[in-house]
Amino acid sequence: MPNSELMPIGDFARRSGLTSSALRFYADSGLLRPAETDPVSGYRYYDADQVARAALLRRLREIAMPLAAAGAVLDAEAVEASRLVDEHVAKVVGDAAAARQKAALIKYGLGDVPSLPIAALKGPVLADAVEQVLTATAHEPGLPVLAGLRVEASGEALTLTATDRYRLSTRTLVPAEPPDRSWAGTVDGDELRAAVTEIRRSALVSLEAVPHGIWLRVAGREHRHCRLLPGEFPDHRLMLASLGEVTTRVTVSKNLFLRAMEEHPGRRIALHVSADGMTVRPSDDGHPGLPLPATSSGPALRICFELTTLYPAVSTAIGPDVMLDLRGHDQPVTIRSADRGDLTTLAMPVGPGHSA
Incomplete structure (x- = not known):
């Protein structure tokens, strides 16, 4: 007879989330393996200590981990198990991306796919612009467009825009074609x-719109397909x-401004702008702050930001100096290069006591 503390397979299935057939x-x-098997009936019994292993096995199979790899994770120490899980996920993501690109090539090769040339740009210029503007994206459930880059072609320009609702970054490019x-x-x-890596290595990149996506076509390299995101x-x-x-x-030195934020002790920053320059302080004024040499005009102003909003907005600015256009303590600030205006970022301020 089995140990009275053992569970029959049905009970163990309910506790572990696995079906009896899977067990x-x-x-x-x-x-x-079951803790004990009845030699007469062949019925299987499990120990309560096996529930955790069974639940982990179920979760590993839910991320499509092969049996051999799952067994290695189950028998490994925590650090090695984590590495194996990361390795598996990286492979799944890589395989999915490769499959998506191959599927795009297959669909394009079917023929009669309508396409529209958008523009042609120098690869390094386009790569830099994409990286700069994409810093303002975010992944939010129910709002997939916030993870995307808005591309608008009209007249003589191509405009790239992204927003996470706290920042908005936009850059206008003049296409080679x-x-x-x-x-x-x-x-x-x-x-x-x-x-981006392929784009940056290409002298010229041609953008071509197709249903549900765009093609990035480069001479001598593999063309890349990117999907369009749903939603407005x-x-x-x-x-x-x-x-x-x-x-x-x-107007303030970009590098000095970034260094001040890196050394800042809190997650919210208060900027004090006056005729004497600009001081970076904690939003609760509990710190004397760091004065920065700056050129300013207009009335003195105090304005607060989340570090995660302000830092990337400043770091992506072009050139050695950044210009901040302020409209009040509760209005968006425009952050741009002091000498090049083709990249502009808006950053939303917060109140001193605001919790993001």
Whole structure:
């Protein structure tokens, strides 16, 4: 007779989240043998200590880990098990990306796929612009467009825009070959990031729109396909057009500003702008702050930001100096290069006691 503390396979299945048939399969494969098997009936019994192993095995199989790899994780120490899980996930993601690209090539090769040339740009210029603007993206459930890059082609320019609702970053490029007609779409930001290396190594990149995506075509290299994201992109043009008048303007060294934020003790930053320059302080004023040499005009102003909003907005600015256009303590600030205006970022301030 089995030990009274052992569970029959049905009870163990309910506690572990595995079916009885799956438990029999894992027992036969050696991954999860029963604690005891009745020699007469062949019925299998499990110990309560086996529940954790069974639950882990179930989760590993839910991420499509092969049996051999799952067995290695189950028998490994925590650090090695974590490494094996990361290795498996990286392979799954890589395989999925490769399959997506191959599927795009297959669909394109089927013929009669309508396409529209958008524009042609120098690869390094496009790569830099994509990386700069994508810093303002975010992955939020139910809002896939916030993880995308809005691409708009019209007239003589190509505009790239991204927003996470706390920041908005936009850059306008002059194509080597201007757009034939207007086009707009929100391109998957993760797939664009994956394509940046190929883009940067290409002298010229041609953008071509197809149903549900765009092609990045480069001479002598593998063309890359990026999907379009569903949903309506936030009306950034309306937001830009509705900005209030600039009341205070300050120009400061980008590197000094970034260093001050890196050394800042808190997660919220207060900027104090006056005729004497700019001081970076904690938002609760419990620290004397770090004064920075800066040129300013307009009335003195105190404005607060989350570090995670302000730092990337400043770090992606072009050139040695950044210019901040301030409209009040509760209005968006425009952050741009002091001498090049083709990359512009808006950052939303917060109140001193705000909790993001």
